[in-house]
Amino acid sequence: MLTMTGIGKSFFGVRVLSGVDLAVVPGEVHAIVGENGAGKSTLMKILAGVHAHDEGTIEIDGRRVSFGHPLEAQRAGVAIIYQEFNLLPERTVSENVFLGREPIRRGLVDRTAMDTATARLLAELGEDSFGPRQLVKRLSVAQQQVVEIVKALSLDARIVVMDEPTAALAEHEVELLYRLVRRLQERGIAVLYISHRLREVFDLSDHVTVIKDGRLVTTVATEDVTSEDLVRLMVGRDLNGYFPPRSTSVGETRLQVTGGGNDRLHDIDLKLNAGEIVGIAGLQGSGRSELAKALFGAEPFTRGEMTPVRPRSVREGIRAGVGLVTEDRKSEGLALRQSVRDNALLVTRAMGRGARRSGVRELLERVRLTPPREEQEVRYLSGGNQQKVVLAKWMTVAPKVLLFDEPTRGVDVGAKAAIHDLMRELAEDGVAIMMISSELPELIGMSDRIVVLREGRIAGTLPAGSSEEAVMSLAAGEVSS
């Protein structure tokens, strides 16, 4: 139903796509994988009419189309669901679904018709946790995703593009998304699924298209490949075993909490040792990020003992040698319009320590930023490179404890491996590392010890190499354990 042939695109004379072919049939889930910067997003934006293509043809149902505007793509039945949703938080679900094309009756917006139509679509998707009149700001990320999908359905979309749909979802919400994708499939809708997470690709897709450096590598039936094959195709090399080897020696205790608590956390007993990576698992809302912020001093503990100090502010945390690589790089980690250098030096400058501009280059090489261009504004960097800048920022103050909150979310496979290596390297240099991750294979692959949180408390601690099932059952609080 959709055929893209020989698609090429350049931005400002830089070629980002060339000769990419893609064919999709109704009711198919077609995964598109590739490193960040490979050109996946550009390809999808061409399909959605955001960018015009320079070369090649697009055919839908055998008819040649060319979209100059997203609305034209929408009319042709293409809907795209971005990582960041385009919903109005203060409006209801049905108002969002019908935004800009509200049914009119006697000169007024026909709310009843809107609500009825929205409720019908929600029911078809098997969604009963919220109704059409709910305000969008009261919905969870997963529910907002449902709204986006309902919107696509109400537009009679036949091709739905999902850009990293699970990036912001917790583990248990991913299941719901799977169900939604399958419902779309049953309706004969073709789903183009972009994801970094190979597990999802294998769980959902019928075909996989691999793109590397703006070129088509191959399109294969998912059942014919293994995840090692895909990784090799994406990065053009083997990433042996994915994760660096675990630590061999655990050093002295760098940070210890006993009975730590505040309004989100209770009875936290935790010890972080030099040379060790401690993984933190838990469902969304279990208090993982809150734990990191409490240890760091951004949302301090109000109860309990902590050594070397119980920080009451970020500055006290930093002075005690704690650094926090935040969950959301863009809103909490970086000043996006400032240069790589200014971001790297932000912490030293804030703490009033001598900021050596000369040391920046060395630092960027250490975090493997490529190319290590100090003048570049960080917003132009890929997710992986941005994360490396955040790391560089903390390395300037030689932290004793580094807390990572979802360090590889939205980061491509190559950069992910680099960040994992760096974390291990830092641990070997005697830094105590805590890592929060929703991605269980990563958590299990990296951690020397896994602490599972549930409802603001420590539900249990698991040894290195525990199974995903063991972690999940602790996190979800199943009775069997």
Added chain:
Amino acid sequence: MKRALPILAVLAVLLAAIAIVNPFFLEPAGFLSFVRRAAPLVILAAGQYLVIVSGEFDLSVGSLVTVEVVVAARLIDGDEAATWPVLALLIVLGLFVGLVNGAVTTLLRVPSFITTLGMMLVLSGAVFLWTGGAPRGALSQAFRMFGRQTGWAVLTLVVVAVAAVLLMRANFGRTLIAIGDNERAAALSGVRVTRVRLIAFTLSGVSAAVAGILLGGFAGVSAQVGQGLEFQAITAVVLGGVVLGGGRGTVIAAMAGALTLEALFTLLNLYGVSGALKFTVQGVVLIAAVAAGAIRLPFLDAPKVKGDAHAVS
């Protein structure tokens, strides 16, 4: 520096246009007298820049300039001996007003637009009450020297400009811009957001005091001396390519913006355009500058790293 280039180019064109109509402008005396005339606005723009780049506004500087001048005239009242103590007092007054603006904005969390608008009204009212509409007293000769004698005015300007540039290169300046760009990320990096903003507002107040001292000598004592200056300063900063909302633009460009605005006024004057049109021109410049910033030409700062283009969105 790279980002200051467009405004420097515009400035050069305007200066050349002035020189064509008025060759005297090319002589040192002619040019320096232009610089002297522009000095108060350039100094105000430097102060306003600090506040704008951190994501705030300071609308109170125009009234503050008036207050400075009126207070100076009343306290000095022609007494030469009073000059230096009063000068010190004026600086402290500017500092204090800026500090109050900063404290209300950061600690009471009143948006700076409202805080400084309120301060503008409070100061205007206070001047009116205190003078009854007609300022009394007179400035001393020594006081007037700063605004009148080209050497002193230019020297003051150079000192302020150099200080501003150095300040922006120091830890204070870099963290100030980071706050304007992403306050939360700055705070989570250990930046003392409240303190840094407070200092920015205070320095804006001080810049208004210095501008007032120059203007008192240059323009004389009246209750209208600072009228509209806050908007001129904001226009100048925006003209320099500094983005409202913060995080972007350099202090050099902001000061160049002030010189450009002054050059534009001079040019209009030379061509015999009515002085009444000054506000209209300023309004057009303000809107045009923001519009030009909004449709920033992508190739000027497009990423050159292959494959990273998608990260822009």
